[in-house]
Amino acid sequence: LRNGFPEVIFCQGKTVEQVVKIFHSLAEKNRNILATRAGQEIFEAVQAQYPEAKYNVPGRVVSLTREHCKNSSRRVLVLTAGTADIPVAEEAAVCSEVMGHEVARIYDVGVAGIHRLFAYYDKFETAAVLIVVAGMEGALASVVGGLVDVPVVAVPTSVGYGANFNGLSALLSMLNSCAKGVGVVNIDNGFGAAALADVIIRSGLKHV
Amino acid sequence: LRNGFPEVIFCQGKTVEQVVKIFHSLAEKNRNILATRAGQEIFEAVQAQYPEAKYNVPGRVVSLTREHCKNSSRRVLVLTAGTADIPVAEEAAVCSEVMGHEVARIYDVGVAGIHRLFAYYDKFETAAVLIVVAGMEGALASVVGGLVDVPVVAVPTSVGYGANFNGLSALLSMLNSCAKGVGVVNIDNGFGAAALADVIIRSGLKHV
Amino acid sequence: LRNGFPEVIFCQGKTVEQVVKIFHSLAEKNRNILATRAGQEIFEAVQAQYPEAKYNVPGRVVSLTREHCKNSSRRVLVLTAGTADIPVAEEAAVCSEVMGHEVARIYDVGVAGIHRLFAYYDKFETAAVLIVVAGMEGALASVVGGLVDVPVVAVPTSVGYGANFNGLSALLSMLNSCAKGVGVVNIDNGFGAAALADVIIRSGLKHV
């Protein structure tokens, strides 16, 4: 791939030792590394050997950025409906940053208090891609998708309870969005949203 | 019940003959009758004997109103997200009217074009109850519920396809609404929404 | 909103520190605060700084009521089918109280022993709103809804096992209720039921 583009380790279901071992082998051939779904103990084990590694606590992402992967100034804007959606949003945000994109965050602007969302309206169209992170009824993706003429990457989250069925309600909402220009990724998949935003931006650059 | 309050026949799964027979027997003891989910042929059979019967075509409701059931001037406001939701909305609206309520309709104000919705904003708070009818992602209930301090009766519809799963997406959306003051009825249940709105209004009157 | 109307924190998925911090910031601008889904340790941390805070143990609600939000004498009646539904009912009851409503409780009157329910029959119509909390087959909402001419807020609970599928059985039962005047909220959502009851009552007052 491109210079500086990160290799990624998905830590869920791996032991600290396994992650550290994979981290080493990747770090030999790559400048930048991401480890997602990483607990504090994974970060500490990585940091012991790579002191420049950073840890995003809510997003649970370990990142090693030894070379900045410059990607033009196109901006990824990450929105959440609630505060409980922030971990997923931070996974998306920090991954986007390591992939070389400028990231802006607007959190807790869910549709039940829609005036808060509109206060940020003029920021929306300046972004190259919007990542909309929402649980419960997931309505934010539709509202935002209807407001902007920019690609919306919709990330349903498992935030909620009861008839939320672990994210099913937000997922179905987003898939059925009547707004144009919305693409959906898996429930809680912040990394996947960042990867889709990245390829959208780079596709735009490549084809000029 | 109260004077003039309608008796209701649910026609789905009944033959024309069965409906007409039930209609007769109800019409002997009641002034007003509603027949929901009624096809054109049911209306014609009823009208042959009760020329004053009316038929709401999109709502598929036959109504016989021989005595107006006066219910104060509290208003029921019925909103839809799309035009395909209108049949369900009309079922709710015409049932509300026969139950003695003034009804206002605002159709096709879904969240993908939210400016249309806001144009009607000042009408919302003047209503005693809002009935919000929406299919697909069903986000309208949350947005409206967040805007008003009035009870919202949310009616998911089976409008949509694919991951809509016959109304499941809108249903789950509405049940997971992060807005306060939203009560949900069954998918496509316009009559049930009218009945809930009716009892809400009458409870307010009764307890003054 | 109105004087004394509480601000609410939903504690599920938040740390003690996060809740305390939000509690502080809300307590600066509001007289009354509710924290739902709050463990004992959250209560203790809040109480350390707000000694007048109270804790409803089964309902897991922390409340701070510095100004009583007087709302007329209209009563909310909370019923449960079983004892295991009491936590959800208490969430509804204590939230209703802090919202300024008089609350009556009738617990453990499920339909399998229907004579117990009927013993309380004359209390039902005196309420402005009934909140019916039931798990397993959730039949109580239909039976009560058929008995009264008062709005019923139906709260399915996740109480049960097996083919209950975490509350799905009660939820579907309540959505399919053949009784008139039933509005459904999310599984286990005691707070949401209180919020819907509150807006129903206040809509009645406002529009007189």
Next chain:
Amino acid sequence: LRNGFPEVIFCQGKTVEQVVKIFHSLAEKNRNILATRAGQEIFEAVQAQYPEAKYNVPGRVVSLTREHCKNSSRRVLVLTAGTADIPVAEEAAVCSEVMGHEVARIYDVGVAGIHRLFAYYDKFETAAVLIVVAGMEGALASVVGGLVDVPVVAVPTSVGYGANFNGLSALLSMLNSCAKGVGVVNIDNGFGAAALADVIIRSGLKHV
């Protein structure tokens, strides 16, 4: 099996010719035959050759009873919640009759108007088995199961729409019944209910 016990043909998915052929071959070795889920055209084809065959129109059952299968005077009582449940109830009732049981029917006594149900209360305990047929929320099985000390065979029906999901709501309700002594059969399975009632009654006789 016993003298006169019927052989049964399940007609759904079979052609008229196939059913007639099976009917013939069974009629050679058995005195009594049932054909369930049989359309009018099947009845006519059977009747052409077996003029004594009878047809239950709502239950869609063809029966040939050439020898009465006497089974003591124990009674099967069939109840329905609504009128739309009658076809399933009639399938159960006519099958029970051919199996040699006295059958009583009480239809349209759903829980939304529970006083109608109670009017029949003294008939319940005189039955050997109750077959309770209900769609929508299926609550009748729990209410009846709580009232009687007699086995209840619960038959969920697919009557309803929306969140009924073709009978799932009634099925889950009945499986989660908090009443004691309820056994559930498949959705719309009137014949299966009759067969279970039959073996319950005969087990009682056999073991005296």
Next chain:
Amino acid sequence: LRNGFPEVIFCQGKTVEQVVKIFHSLAEKNRNILATRAGQEIFEAVQAQYPEAKYNVPGRVVSLTREHCKNSSRRVLVLTAGTADIPVAEEAAVCSEVMGHEVARIYDVGVAGIHRLFAYYDKFETAAVLIVVAGMEGALASVVGGLVDVPVVAVPTSVGYGANFNGLSALLSMLNSCAKGVGVVNIDNGFGAAALADVIIRSGLKHV
């Protein structure tokens, strides 16, 4: 009810203190008590005050039998498909015993080794009711139901993994059984099976 018929406490979701308190209040008015889904610590707390209380370890049932509830010699036969189904079977068996029935057990006779099942064939017809407990594919209920002319109470269990979906596979199997005379109770509901078997037997006695 009848002399000696047990009152039952469902312990799941209750604290030791709550169970003990309910136990006391029931023990004042009843001779026999059952507490199902009871952990060892509940048994110990009960036994401290009722030394004659017994505990069925796999079935997790505490029982207090101060008066034998004699019920004729009709036998309940409990079968399981696997060893992992034994806890549910024991719940059914011990409840049946306290209800006054003679109980026989045949465990681990699943259909994958059907010769083991047939070895017990002559015991089946001597029972008044069979309780068939099976997880995974739940096929035992159909096979046994086809072999006997005795009521079969089918208890699906949550034993299994993957596409078992917590007992859904066995539940659906049993509901779709093509054998005659099978009634289904909730997943893992050993008590419910015993209660249905009990009422079936007593109905037979009562109506002689």
Next chain:
Amino acid sequence: LRNGFPEVIFCQGKTVEQVVKIFHSLAEKNRNILATRAGQEIFEAVQAQYPEAKYNVPGRVVSLTREHCKNSSRRVLVLTAGTADIPVAEEAAVCSEVMGHEVARIYDVGVAGIHRLFAYYDKFETAAVLIVVAGMEGALASVVGGLVDVPVVAVPTSVGYGANFNGLSALLSMLNSCAKGVGVVNIDNGFGAAALADVIIRSGLKHV
């Protein structure tokens, strides 16, 4: 592939014209052709041009066999639980025949009358592969799988109604089979079963 091995057209969702056109183009390069899920009208259109084409009516398979694809004498044995499963079984059987295998059929040997199944016991082990076709509770695959030491290809069918959920019950049963040596294909996928049986047999031949 091998000489004479058929090319296959899946007709569902294709017009007669489309199928005929594909048939032509395949018939130019292949000796043998199968068209599955083919209605009578497709057969007639094919036969008009290929008079040697044959049609299996219940299986709805058009076959053109211009060269016999000899495959040793290893036998495929196809079993069904009921008569309604025969169409799926015939699809499997005729496809197996055109693929060059000797096929034996044993139909209507479901587990509710297990003695019928055992009457055929000695035929089972002589087969190279068993294809077991069953709807409703799908128990036949487990019973047969437990009896034989031969690969069992299990085909759930959509035969049934209600809690069968279009074949889900049989599918889950077969996936959860506690018998060893069972591989499952899609609901109603007779062709897929034949294709799996074919590759199992040929793998055995190839590797000798």
Next chain:
Amino acid sequence: LRNGFPEVIFCQGKTVEQVVKIFHSLAEKNRNILATRAGQEIFEAVQAQYPEAKYNVPGRVVSLTREHCKNSSRRVLVLTAGTADIPVAEEAAVCSEVMGHEVARIYDVGVAGIHRLFAYYDKFETAAVLIVVAGMEGALASVVGGLVDVPVVAVPTSVGYGANFNGLSALLSMLNSCAKGVGVVNIDNGFGAAALADVIIRSGLKHV
């Protein structure tokens, strides 16, 4: 919006008269119109008044293009797994064309014959966006997503039967894709895929 950008009518569930009326009103203010999910009879009614209207038969799209909406030469590449996916793909393709994009089509390159897919490999990277349309197991999106560094819009289709559950299998596959850069739209939503591809391309242009 931009000059020439089409307005769209979703015809499903609308009568010919309704569509024609909406078509008229849109045609007054817009140069280009799309009508999706349109039957032949809708096309004929539109064409009677707008002779320049075109009809894409498999895609069921009526289009009126009175002004070409020039959008640079960036190409949308539409792939299908099977021939039965072509209607959805054509909906996507014709909508993309009217939106002003050059479209290439590669159909019937599903993963079961992966060499066919690879034959087109060098065309993939030249596209600005890939629309991958697949039913059944939906694996094509993952395979293509892994091969290219271009945004992939994944469209699950309802093509298949049985455990396909009307497109659920392909939908879940695509949402769980382990390939980077895949965004999913609703089942069978060819128009939505085109709209997402369009905004991705225009976002790239706009932000240069």
Next chain:
Amino acid sequence: LRNGFPEVIFCQGKTVEQVVKIFHSLAEKNRNILATRAGQEIFEAVQAQYPEAKYNVPGRVVSLTREHCKNSSRRVLVLTAGTADIPVAEEAAVCSEVMGHEVARIYDVGVAGIHRLFAYYDKFETAAVLIVVAGMEGALASVVGGLVDVPVVAVPTSVGYGANFNGLSALLSMLNSCAKGVGVVNIDNGFGAAALADVIIRSGLKHV
């Protein structure tokens, strides 16, 4: 069965004591034993008495092989899509080995990087059976099934999150595979895959 063929204990849901006891009783009559889903503590308890017992750590299989069960040289090839699928694959692999088959392993060759898979292409056809283990979208089974003319045993795993629904996505993918010659076993059922592969191979040998 054959000499040396292992008896199997499924440890999930059994205590260490129970497993050890079953192990003893089996070890008296059998030369070889497998214990699947066994934790480290089970291994230690077994090893204390059978020092020659071995433990496969990722696969969680205890094996005692006192006599090699020679099965010709036909090879089972086990593939996984990701590293997280290895535990299931190892369960399959070690069970196959104890059943007397030569086993080759190719791990982490998922379809998102399909060149890695193709690097192993020439190994595929040399196997007698392929066991393909994959979670998430489960596409590997289709791709491999399309490449080879050898039976593919597809094992969906619960690896993934969100819309994976505990393995449902991979399960449905594999059941809907458009490749020929794929048989599916339960989610995470490595043992079941080995058992199916075993009977496929032995069927081939037996029938020569």
